[in-house]
Amino acid sequence: MTDAGTEEEYAMSTTIELTDGAAATPSRLVGGGEIRCVDLVRIFATDGVEVQALQGLTLTVEPGEIVAVVGASGSGKSTLLTILSGLDTPTGGSAVVAGTDLLTMGHAERVRYQRATVGFVWQQTSRNLLPYLTAAENVRLPLELAGTLPRRERARRVTDLLDLLEVGHAADRRPGEMSGGEQQRTAIAVAIANDPRVLLADEPTGELDEATSVEVLEALRGVNRETGVTTLVVTHDPTVSEHVARTIQIRDGRTSTETLRRTELDEDGAERHVAEEFAVVDRVGRLQLPQDFVQALDLRDRVRLALEPDHVGVWPAAQRPTEEDR
């Protein structure tokens, strides 16, 4: 057998163990970023039992981007958002948002971070708005607390924000007198009142019906486009990917795959929506295959691998690839 033959034989018979979830870091994501988490770990210990809610999660969101993080129940979405909002501290790894290191910030910096750097929209409409204040008063409150905008400009700012979120008609209504969608759109106005650099939304459509959810997701997208605020939406709803250019899947406390959407013009000048799926590769080369790929080929335990000049082939271990496959 020639040397080349030996190499080919080696490539053909290489197998990898399919472990349950590999850490994730596409190399293009290891740059700067307005939100940057690297190998983020959060371990909860209750009654002597440890739960690893985040198991080395890596993700970067560039300034001005809107990104959705999607995952099943228990995958670590809320844990991630709670850390990014400064309400919880990770066990390990690093998390930097708008230049603030979330692992080392002190009390005063944390308060400043939560008041000025990030805005939040939570799932429970009741958590976002004070029930005894009108929509306009709710939006005005963070402006008064911050005190950065001159008093005479606050009323104009409130009107502009309510108009941007298309809830100007509800300015004098209390949350109990508004629909769920109107409440969440008002909540977005509250969250961006002080012009934060980053907007975080945790299941913002969780309590809404399908049509209203679309309305709220489009409102988030509109705000991102109009103001340039870097936006991270966390949800279990996979249809969110139709509303944002980048969706990151989270599985077992790690980012696993990404879907990128873009609009192209075909030869006739007509718009065509293209979605591409990427697996996320970490610094040591681990990647998670998408669950539907694993199921479609019944991949389990180990798979056959082959390195080709421009791609890597993956086959069920029992199947030998033909020249055509490769």
Ligand SMILES: Nc1ncnc2c1ncn2[C@@H]1O[C@H](COP(=O)(O)OP(=O)(O)OP(=O)(O)O)[C@@H](O)[C@H]1O
């Ligand atoms: N305070 C806590 N103490 C102990 N375990 C926790 C705590 N918070 C979260 N967990 C566990 O960490 C894991 C991730 O939880 P997390 O709430 O982040 O998931 P999620 O993706 O937001 O789920 P859901 O969509 O159901 O809200 C789960 O196994 C959960 O039980």
